[in-house]
Amino acid sequence: MKKAVIVCALFLGISTFSQVKESKIKELIILTEVDKLASQEVKQNIGKYQKAYPGASNKFWEEFLKEMSPEKFADLYAPIYSEYYTESEIDDLIKFYNTSAGKKMMEVTPLILKEGMKAGEKMGKETVSKLMKKID
Structure with a gap:
């Protein structure tokens, strides 16, 4: 009986922990x-x-x-x-x-990603152009 109570208590504790x-x-x-x-x-x-x-x-x-x-x-x-x-x-x-830093991160991350995508696109175009001249 004691073992059953202990096992139940352990499972309830794990379940509660998981829910938290x-x-x-x-x-x-x-x-x-x-x-x-x-x-x-x-x-x-x-x-x-x-x-x-x-x-x-x-x-x-x-x-x-x-x-x-x-x-x-x-x-x-x-x-x-x-x-x-x-x-x-x-x-x-x-x-x-x-925190204020965390809130700012949430605010500016989409802007950073947008600018990063533009910069990456530009870099890709420049790389293609450079390689086309170099290889051709």
């Missing part, structure tokens, strides 16, 4: 807006899906977009985050993203 960690992960996902970005990505690429499934009705696509909600992406990503981050690291990330 999952809750923190979802907080981080919402804080960093990963859930919203994933949902927006689906909306931006809906045309590709529609081409792949041309027989689907407008009603189908309306329902599809409802199903691809930020909340569902938070649920989807939580176990992935759990695989890569410890609970302590999640706590640290939440603290960071609540």
Whole structure:
């Protein structure tokens, strides 16, 4: 009987720990807006899906977009985050993203990525041009 109680207590403790960690992960996902970005990505690429499934009705696509909600992406990503981050690291990330530096990072990262993409595109064109002259 004592063994059964101990085993149950261990499983309940692990389950509670997992629920706490999952809750923190979802907080981080919402804080960093990963859930919203994933949902927006689906909306931006809906045309590709529609081409792949041309027989689907407008009603189908309306329902599809409802199903691809930020909340569902938070649920989807939580176990992935759990695989890569410890609970302590999640706590640290939440603290960071609540600081002024963390908030600024959230604000400027899309701008940095956009500029980086332009710079990479320019570098690619220059490299192609240089190699075409060199090889031809």
